[in-house]
Amino acid sequence: MSETVVDLRSDTVTRPTPAMRRAMAEAEVGDDVYGEDPTVNRLEERAAEMFAREKAIFVPSGSMGNLIAVKLWTRPGTEVICERKAHVNQYEMASMAAIAGAFPRPISTADGILSWSAIEAEIRPKTYYFSQTALVTLENTHNMAGGTLYSAELTAEICDRAHAAGLPVHLDGARIFNAAAALGTTVAKLSAKCDSVMFSLSKGLGAPVGSILVGSGDFIAGARSVRKLLGGGMRQAGVLAAAGLIAIEESPKLLPEDHRNARRLAEALAEMPGVTLDPGAVRTNIVIFGVEKSGRTAAEICATLGKSGILASGVGLHSIRMVTHFDVNRDGIERAIAATREALAPGA
Numbered sequence: 001m002s003e004t005v006v007d008l009r010s011d012t013v014t015r016p017t018p019a020m021r022r023a024m025a026e027a028e029v030g031d032d033v034y035g036e037d038p039t040v041n042r043l044e045e046r047a048a049e050m051f052a053r054e055k056a057i058f059v060p061s062g063s064m065g066n067l068i069a070v071k072l073w074t075r076p077g078t079e080v081i082c083e084r085k086a087h088v089n090q091y092e093m094a095s096m097a098a099i100a101g102a103f104p105r106p107i108s109t110a111d112g113i114l115s116w117s118a119i120e121a122e123i124r125p126k127t128y129y130f131s132q133t134a135l136v137t138l139e140n141t142h143n144m145a146g147g148t149l150y151s152a153e154l155t156a157e158i159c160d161r162a163h164a165a166g167l168p169v170h171l172d173g174a175r176i177f178n179a180a181a182a183l184g185t186t187v188a189k190l191s192a193k194c195d196s197v198m199f200s201l202s203k204g205l206g207a208p209v210g211s212i213l214v215g216s217g218d219f220i221a222g223a224r225s226v227r228k229l230l231g232g233g234m235r236q237a238g239v240l241a242a243a244g245l246i247a248i249e250e251s252p253k254l255l256p257e258d259h260r261n262a263r264r265l266a267e268a269l270a271e272m273p274g275v276t277l278d279p280g281a282v283r284t285n286i287v288i289f290g291v292e293k294s295g296r297t298a299a300e301i302c303a304t305l306g307k308s309g310i311l312a313s314g315v316g317l318h319s320i321r322m323v324t325h326f327d328v329n330r331d332g333i334e335r336a337i338a339a340t341r342e343a344l345a346p347g348a
């Protein structure tokens with residue numbers, strides 16, 4: 001029935017474009033642990049420039065980028081303020097505790113977006129017998145809240161107040177380019193006052209592997225050591241960086257189409273009986289909807305969808321996530337809508 005699989009589980013499933021594959025094949029390379037890979041160096045320089053920062057470093061994954069930042073900004077026994085459903089809190093193997101020795105201080109929100117007043121309430125009193133807050137982390141866009149956004153103004157306000165309280169701010173910007181596209185601004189403006197920023201090359205931007213951490217010259221020098229400590233020093237990584245360069249130059253302009261597709265998907269899903277979803281809250285490429293009223297679990301519905309070649313993720317007993325990206329076009333979205341309508345039909 002269905003020619004190709006429509007994979008909406010995540011934007012991590014994007015495959016490198018023909019241009020990326022050509023650039024990878026032809027990349028000039030050297031040993032990056034010696035700092036001698038010209039393509040990695042170019043990617044890092046270009047990323048630093050785009051974020052208006054001194055330096056950047058190419059890392060194997062977003063999780064490693066976040067962990068490096070946490071390790072540099074904290075000491076064992078100190079605390080990291082984060083949103084409860086943040087990637088650093090839920091999807092990184094508790095590495096901040098297991099490896100950096102830091103303790104998450106999570107804050108529950110309805111939409112994934114922290115306010116200064118919520119953060120301030122969780123800063124530990126400066127008393128010698130309390131563990132001390134060392135870092136504030138923000139996630140933009142917020143994955144598990146459905147791709148929700150921090151504005152440049154809110155991020156700057158939180159950074160100003162955190163700095164006044166003596167705390168650095170790390171931005172998990174795995175999808176910061178989606179946020180910039182949705183808000184009509186630049187990644188530099190959106191993250192201007194953050195002390196470090198991680199973003200993914202391997203999600204909506206379509207590169208096969210890698211993330212980038214940006215910050216001050218001192219911070220990135222420290223990051224180079226921690227990356228090596230974690231086993232993340234890579235040799236002829238220029239073959240990967242070549243795809244990353246195309247990802248940051250070419251892919252951001254494709255993101256508005258992913259956002260339009262997510263909006264179309266959300267509006268159609270919201271009208272289906274059994275679905276709980278506010279389509280107005282879908283601003284980027286992530287659609288998370290409730291199916292409790294359908295009387296079926298997310299796993300059951302995802303299994304039914306899978307039989308029609310539509311892949312989605314159950315992200316809770318009764319929540320399903322669909323993520324749009326450049327490997328799914330409007331036809332694929334329409335197929336996903338039709339298949340979901342069928343899967344939710346009584347007796348399906």
Ligand SMILES: *Cc1c(COP(=O)(O)O)cnc(C)c1O
Pocket residue numbers: 060061062063064066087088139141142143172174175200202211
């Ligand atoms: C995917 C993701 C990461 C981690 O990226 P990996 O490369 O998969 O380790 C970090 N933060 C957020 C918000 C993400 O969605």
